[in-house]
Amino acid sequence: MKKIIYLLGLITIGIFASCEREVNTSISDSTNSVNINLAGQWEVTAYNDTSTIFGPFKVITLQNPSAKNDSITIQDSEVKFWNFQIKASVNEKNGTFQTKLSTCEMSEDGIGVKISNGKIVNTDSIYFEIQFEDDETPYGNTYQLKGHRIS
Template sequence: MKKIIYLLGFLALGIIVSCEKEVESAAAADATKLVNVTGQWEVTAYNDSTLISGPFKVITLKNPSAESDSITIQDTEVKFWEFQIKAFVDEKNGTFQTELSNCEVSEEAIGIKILNGKIFNSDSIYFEIQFEDDETPYGNTYQLKGHRIKE
């Protein structure tokens, strides 16, 4: 009888250990998964809760350098503001920001700040943006939010 109890205890322990390994393996796989930061987005611009512009298309491109940790963000339709800038990106959690970058498509190289940038589930985007050439330089924080355009 003791042998049966020991055998059942051993089997139960084996099942518990194997289940824990599967959970750990799934967690490890999720930890190495990167958010797709490159894409085309249909976004709308707000100032607080007031609609400013939209919808319009913005693109994000991961810089091709293998060691690069930045993306380029561009308003391709220029319906809101003409801008193209680089921002730091963390592909593990889908966040991006820049304390101050210069616009790459402006003759004056105006300053632009991106705050609280986030890509959710690789299909939604949100970021806040400020412009040096605004009525009050960096005085307005615009919220841009939208979804990925299926290609």
């Protein structure tokens, strides 16, 4: 008899625990639908795989709300790592951004720049991968830029 009561108690606890997990999941899903502020100043470091390439340096991301477009401008504001300023497409709902190929707005030669896996994490961290056409091997290196918001 004690074994049956013990078994029923475990089953009841298991049911309550699974219901609680389901409620928490739906709450986090509704939180993810809030727009994330992508504009800001960031202090980032550039990596190639696990090796530090350069940093820290400042990058800015700008949005023009009056333009009502789905892009941001990303710029190496100190021109210490690479002289780049490009536009990237944005998904404000999940804080991601990318470009298949953009032209560097700082270059008279129309140098291509690719950004992939761009993401704002917890509103205060940034991560993106970037490749440059004017690298030693065009688009041959993928640099990971990681950092945090400074304003």
